[in-house]
Amino acid sequence: MKITYHKLKMPLISPFTTSFGTDINKDVYVFKLEHNGITAYSESVTDENPFYGSEDNYTVFHIVKQYLAPVVKGLPEPDEFNEQVKFIKGNNMAKASMEMLLYDYYAKANKKSLVDYMGHSRGYANVGISLGMDDINVTLKKIQEALDRGYKRIKVKIMKGKEIGILSAVRDNFPDIVLSADANSDYTEKDFDLIKKIDRYNLVYLEQPLYHDDIIYHSRLAKELSTPLCLDESITSPEKAQKAFEMGACKVINIKEGRLGGIGNSLKVMGIVKEFKGHVWIGGMLETGIGRSFNVSMASLSDINYPGDTSPNDKYFKNDIVKNPFTMENGTIKPNKGTGIGVEISEEYLKKYTVEEGIIA
Ligand code: OSB
Ligand code: MG
Numbered sequence: 001m002k003i004t005y006h007k008l009k010m011p012l013i014s015p016f017t018t019s020f021g022t023d024i025n026k027d028v029y030v031f032k033l034e035h036n037g038i039t040a041y042s043e044s045v046t047d048e049n050p051f052y053g054s055e056d057n058y059t060v061f062h063i064v065k066q067y068l069a070p071v072v073k074g075l076p077e078p079d080e081f082n083e084q085v086k087f088i089k090g091n092n093m094a095k096a097s098m099e100m101l102l103y104d105y106y107a108k109a110n111k112k113s114l115v116d117y118m119g120h121s122r123g124y125a126n127v128g129i130s131l132g133m134d135d136i137n138v139t140l141k142k143i144q145e146a147l148d149r150g151y152k153r154i155k156v157k158i159m160k161g162k163e164i165g166i167l168s169a170v171r172d173n174f175p176d177i178v179l180s181a182d183a184n185s186d187y188t189e190k191d192f193d194l195i196k197k198i199d200r201y202n203l204v205y206l207e208q209p210l211y212h213d214d215i216i217y218h219s220r221l222a223k224e225l226s227t228p229l230c231l232d233e234s235i236t237s238p239e240k241a242q243k244a245f246e247m248g249a250c251k252v253i254n255i256k257e258g259r260l261g262g263i264g265n266s267l268k269v270m271g272i273v274k275e276f277k278g279h280v281w282i283g284g285m286l287e288t289g290i291g292r293s294f295n296v297s298m299a300s301l302s303d304i305n306y307p308g309d310t311s312p313n314d315k316y317f318k319n320d321i322v323k324n325p326f327t328m329e330n331g332t333i334k335p336n337k338g339t340g341i342g343v344e345i346s347e348e349y350l351k352k353y354t355v356e357e358g359i360i361a
Contacts, residue, residue, distance in 0.1 A: 001035035007356040016132040019159035019186035020051040040105035044097040045258030045285035063094035069361035092261035099262030108340035125299035128153030128307035150331035152307040182207035205230040219249035238268040245276040254283040282308035289322030293341035
């Protein structure tokens, strides 16, 4: 058995700006496991810089090579793998990239689609769009286009000092749309008066206003705000999800398998959300067709009850590295039918975007 990697630099169709920076390219590690005629894939959701969370592409590569790949070599089933790597603290995105490689491998070995291997699906994912910050007229035009294409929820990125301008322009033009805003942890506990002004825009939820690892101040904010809070960055484990609901820090959780250390933990978080009668959706990290296929499968699970950030591939890339990109119909996307993640890799574009490749184990 062999584990190899490709490091890719893929140009994004348009730059993506959040409160922590602008991405022009998608810089990503794609992992490939070959064994007994089966080829499995995964990718890491990290970027070149640790600006969303604490990991980046370099820490992932280090942890994968030094600690995780030797465990993967024994081909443990995903749950077993998670047990075996518990001794490594944190590094969830690295762990997820290997756990998901095993999910794809075992789904394929069992001749099942990832969805059938994982759980119960409604057969399709409900899709929302996440729009980076831009000139406001560009944003308004993109919102109209998204509504015309059938997207079920519009999310705009905001940052401290720009929230009122963005949200009032959007609401003036689109008074009734299902709208949310994501601050990517740009505010502090000193900004509650400013954040409270967001209540007048009738958002379905406000995503991660405060510190990337906080739940205490979020629970305090939740008591002063009528807009429900959604946590993204702060929820890095099932335990944290449990604590967040117990403390009233959020009513909504954005699941990203990478941030939670993989699919196993993500399924556990879905169970916790259900217990607390909360809402849950699948987030995105501008994934290539590989990560996107995992996300769409997850977003199609029956316990997911809000639209996710799982746009079709052509929102991000002119030419993705898969030959079977997703298409959206009436704001829904069906997961791939083939075994595992069901993607057909385009060797042409994989090669074109590869800046480095090699053997991991
Ligand atoms: O906070 O959800 C986020 C992209 C990069 C890092 C963080 C986030 C995002 C997005 C994009 O919102 C979602 C997508 O993949 O379309
Ligand atoms: Mg977010």
